[in-house]
Amino acid sequence: MMANKKEQFIKTLDEHKKIIYKIVNSYCQNKEDRKDLEQEIIIQLWKSFDKYDSNYKYSTWMYRIALNVAISFYRKEKKWSVKNDFYNEESIFKIEEDTSEEQTELNYHLKLLQEFIHNLNELNKALMLLYLEEKSYEEISEVLGISKTNVATKISRIKLKLKKEFQNI
């Protein structure tokens, strides 16, 4: 029974691995921190796996847990590395390197975006991630626990900030 549960968990984790990967990379710049945070998120997801509330989408539930753990981790550790080794992961989530010109350009833009996200505070970082994932205002409001109106106001502010930040690119 436990083996079945674990298999089910691995399957779910595999389906939603991008969520964890993106959150971990947004909250940690250091490779070792990222590995620790990945583990902490997975442990917390496992512990809450039986308590999943089907009233919410699985992704909403996962975002809540992963972001809550990431914020706690960020506030607890904060071991920032100056070097951003964003794409050299060797942990639970493996990513193949691609050095094509197209990918190099994509990586450059992503790095800029990542730096922009890194400079936001913990809560705005969570909001930004959800916004970039094109989540609905309702889902963002469910994950964060603020009203939809507040979500809309904050997103319009973030959009302005983004536009200002990237206007010269």
Place this chain on the structure above:
Amino acid sequence: MEARELNKILAAYDTKLDKKLSLNVASFKSINLDKSEKRTQSILKYRIIEIVVFSLLALFMGNYIASNWTQPHLAISGIIVGVFTLIALAGSIGQVTLLKQIDFAKPIVDIRKKIELVNTHGLLFVKLMFLSTPIWWAYVVVASDSLFNIDLYANMDVDFVLKYLMVNALLIIPLVWFLYKLTYKNLHITWVRKTIGLFVGTKTMKALEFLKDIKEFES
């Protein structure tokens, strides 16, 4: 960068992750999934110890007040110490309740508030310490009577005691105002920030600052 371009980049990133990102099952299996949350457990343990200690103290004070009911100065001192004990007990019970409500599957703002309120517990004791200053004599009277069987009041000059009580009573109003101000909501006021910073550790200060951020985020 326009929204359209940003979406294009993110879509390309998503495509890349779809193709290149994989779950390392071997690495996953090496994780101890049942690892306990040591920090939360340790905070919970300390708060439970506090509840036991304050409960015993509250019981002792109840007994002390009942035993000295016929001697007003001892009974009043006992009531004062008892009230402070009950406030501290309520604070610790509140902390255990908060700790029990922490569920990472709940909305972020709600959970963060609970976690940071747990981390600001030290401020309650700072406030109780300040609030105790005009009535510190109550602790001394109760302690000397209970531990050494010495009634300090009986050996004091009545005029001095009355003047002392009046001065301290006058201190209570500004003190209550002062304590009312000592909250994360007033961290933008320099003296509030400095006073709190002087008496609490970095962890409590960081938690208070984050509570302020949460309040701003909610508004």
